[in-house]
Amino acid sequence: MLDVGRHPNIDLLAYSEVQHIEGQAGNFKVTVRKKARYVDEDKCTGCGLCSEKCPTTVVDAFNEGLGMRRAVYAYFAQGIPSTRTIDPDHCRQLNGKKCGICQKVCQAGAIDYTQQDRLIELQVGAVIAAVGYDVFDPAQIAEYRYREIENVVTAIEFERLLSASGPTSGHVYRPSDLNAKAEIQVLEKQAAKSGRMLARFEKKYGRTSADFFMQYQAAPTDDADQEKWARVYQEDLARKERLAALNDAVKDAATAKRLAFIQCVGSRDFRFYPFCSGYCCMHSIKEAIIANEHEPQTVSTIFGMDIRAVGKGFEEYKIRGGNKSGITYVRGRVAEIIEGPGRNPVVVYEDTRTRSVKQEAFDLVILATACAPTRGIAELAATLNVALDDYGFIKTVPSAPVDTSMRGIFVCGCAGAPMDVPESVAQASSAAERAAEIIFQSDPVKEKAVA
Ligand SMILES: Cc1cc2nc3c(=O)[nH]c(=O)nc-3n(C[C@H](O)[C@H](O)[C@H](O)COP(=O)(O)OP(=O)(O)OC[C@H]3O[C@@H](n4cnc5c(N)ncnc54)[C@H](O)[C@@H]3O)c2cc1C
Ligand code: SF4
Ligand code: SF4
Numbered sequence: 356m357l358d359v360g361r362h363p364n365i366d367l368l369a370y371s372e373v374q375h376i377e378g379q380a381g382n383f384k385v386t387v388r389k390k391a392r393y394v395d396e397d398k399c400t401g402c403g404l405c406s407e408k409c410p411t412t413v414v415d416a417f418n419e420g421l422g423m424r425r426a427v428y429a430y431f432a433q434g435i436p437s438t439r440t441i442d443p444d445h446c447r448q449l450n451g452k453k454c455g456i457c458q459k460v461c462q463a464g465a466i467d468y469t470q471q472d473r474l475i476e477l478q479v480g481a482v483i484a485a486v487g488y489d490v491f492d493p494a495q496i497a498e499y500r501y502r503e504i505e506n507v508v509t510a511i512e513f514e515r516l517l518s519a520s521g522p523t524s525g526h527v528y529r530p531s532d533l534n535a536k537a538e539i540q541v542l543e544k545q546a547a548k549s550g551r552m553l554a555r556f557e558k559k560y561g562r563t564s565a566d567f568f569m570q571y572q573a574a575p576t577d578d579a580d581q582e583k584w585a586r587v588y589q590e591d592l593a594r595k596e597r598l599a600a601l602n603d604a605v606k607d608a609a610t611a612k613r614l615a616f617i618q619c620v621g622s623r624d625f626r627f628y629p630f631c632s633g634y635c636c637m638h639s640i641k642e643a644i645i646a647n648e649h650e651p652q653t654v655s656t657i658f659g660m661d662i663r664a665v666g667k668g669f670e671e672y673k674i675r676g677g678n679k680s681g682i683t684y685v686r687g688r689v690a691e692i693i694e695g696p697g698r699n700p701v702v703v704y705e706d707t708r709t710r711s712v713k714q715e716a717f718d719l720v721i722l723a724t725a726c727a728p729t730r731g732i733a734e735l736a737a738t739l740n741v742a743l744d745d746y747g748f749i750k751t752v753p754s755a756p757v758d759t760s761m762r763g764i765f766v767c768g769c770a771g772a773p774m775d776v777p778e779s780v781a782q783a784s785s786a787a788e789r790a791a792e793i794i795f796q797s798d799p800v801k802e803k804a805v806a
Contacts, residue, residue, distance in 0.1 A: 356433065367436070374386045381797025382480065383481070385479055385482065386476055388473075389473045390472050391470040394467065396438045398463045401436075404462070405461050408457065413426055417431045421512060421515055427446070438465075484766045486770045487770055488770070489728065490511055490727060491622070491726070493621065493724050499620065505698060507719075508721055509721070526610050549591045553584075553591060564588045567581075604698075614646060614717060615656050615720045616723060618636060618723045622726070630773070633773045633778075634726070634773065635725075636662045638723070643655035647680040647681050648680075655680075655683070656683045658685045658704055659685075660687075686706070690703050690704055690712075700719070700720040725773075729769075741759040741761045749770050763790075766786065767782035
C-alpha cells in the first residue's frame with residue numbers, strides 16, 4: 356500500500372465511492388464522491404493526538420465490534436493515507452453539541468468541521484472493480500448459535516483477537532470474559548455514582564440506607580425524596596448482586612487454550628454457496644499455528660469434510676500444524692453447537708472415520724465462514740452496468756476470468772469469485788494488463804510505440 360501511495364502514476368482516492376459512470380471502453384467519464392473526512396489530509400500528520408483526547412467512544416467496526424474507537428479515528432493502523440477521519444454519525448460537534456476538542460489539540464490545524472463531500476470527475480480508458488468480499492453471516496445457520504453463544508466467533512473476529520494491534524493485544528480472551536469485564540466497568544461507575552447519592556441521603560436523614568429501606572418497605576410513604584432514596588438503594592442492591600456474579604465469573608478468566616475450528620460454514624452447502632471458498636482451510640491452519648505460537652499450551656481441533664490444502668507447500672504446512680502446533684484434524688461435518696458449563700461451547704459432530712456421533716467442549720469455537728459478495732455489489736454493478744452471477748459476484752467466463760459483461764470494465768480478486776491473496780494479486784496484474792490493452796488500442800500513438 357505504501358508503494359501505491361507513493362507511486363507517481365497512481366492517484367489514490369481513499370474514502371471515496373464511484374457514483375456514476377458513462378462512456379465506453381477507452382473513454383469513460385467517472386464521477387467519484389470523495390467523502391468529507393472533516394480532517395485535511397494534506398495537513399494531518401497522523402500523530403493521533405485528536406483520537407487520544409476525543410471524549411466519544413464508538414464500537415470499532417474494524418475490530419469486528421470487539422473493541423472501541425474514538426469519534427475521530429484511523430480505520431486501521433496501516434491505512435494509507437495515514438490521516439484521521441471524523442465519524443459524522445457520532446462526533447458531538449457535528450451533531451450540534453459542544454465539543455471541538457480535536458480542533459483545539461491538533462497542532463497541524465487539520466480539523467475542519469465545515470468540510471463537504473466533493474464530486475471529482477475522471478476521464479479514464481478502463482475501470483477495474485476490485486471491491487472484494489464480505490464474510491457470510493453464520494447466524495443464518497441456526498444450529499451453530501453464533502449470536503446466542505458468546506464464545507462462538509467467526510474467523511475474522513478470531514484474527515482480530517490474535518492480532519497484536521487488536522483489541523486484546525493478541526491475547527485470546529474469550530468474548531464472554533471480555534463482555535463481563537466491560538459490564539463490570541460500567542456497573543462499577545454506576546455503583547460509585549449511586550454510592551455518592553446514598554451517602555448524601557444518609558447524611559441528610561442521619562441513618563443508614565439499610566435501616567431506612569427496612570422501615571420504608573414496612574410503611575411506604577409518598578414523599579418524593581424518600582421514594583427516590585428507596586429506588587436508588589434497590590437498584591444499588593441489584594447492581595451489587597450482578598457485580599458479585601460477574602466478578603465470580605471472571606476471577607479465573609484465562610486465555611482460550613482449547614480451540615475448535617469449523618470449516619465450510621456457508622460454503623460447500625447447497626443452502627448457501629455450493630462451492631469451496633478456497634482459502635478458509637488454510638487460514639484456519641494458519642490461525643491455529645499462530646495461536647499455538649502465542650501460547651504453546653494451545654491445542655486446536657479442525658473439523659472439516661476434507662482439508663483443502665491446494666497449493667505448493669500447503670499440504671506440508673498442514674502436516675507441520677498437526678505435528679508441531681497441536682492441531683488435530685477431524686473428518687466430519689459439525690451438526691450442532693450447544694453451550695456447556697463455564698460458557699464453553701460444545702461441538703456435536705459425526706466423526707466419519709469412526710462412524711460415531713461425538714461431542715466435545717472447547718474454550719472457543721471459530722467458524723470459517725464462506726466468502727460472500729461484498730455488501731453494495733448490486734448498486735455498484737448497476738452503476739458500472741456489469742452483470743452479476745447467480746451468487747452475486749461480478750460475472751465472468753472461465754476463458755476470460757477478469758473480463759466483465761461490459762467492455763473496458765474488468766474485475767479482479769474476490770469481487771469476481773473467492774480466492775486467496777496470491778491469486779487476487781495475480782488477477783490484479785492480469786486485469787491491469789487487460790486495462791492497458793484497451794488504453795493502447797484506443798490511442799494509436801501509444802499502440803505504435805508498444806508495437
Ligand atoms: C479470516 C480470514 C483470513 C484470511 N487469511 C488469509 C491468508 O492468510 N492468506 C491469504 O492468502 N488469504 C487469506 N484470506 C483471504 C483474503 O482475505 C482474500 O483473498 C483477499 O482479501 C482478497 O483480496 P481482494 O482485494 O479481492 O478483496 P478485499 O481484501 O476484500 O479488498 C477489497 C477492498 O475494496 C473495498 N471496497 C468494497 N466496496 C467498495 C466500493 N464500492 N468502493 C470502493 N471500495 C470498496 C473494501 O473496503 C476493501 O478494502 C483470509 C480471509 C479471511 C476471511
Ligand atoms: S469534535 Fe467530535 S471528533 Fe472532535 S473531539 Fe469532539 S467528539 Fe471527538
Ligand atoms: S477452503 Fe476448506 S473450509 Fe473453505 S470452503 Fe473450501 S473446503 Fe470449506
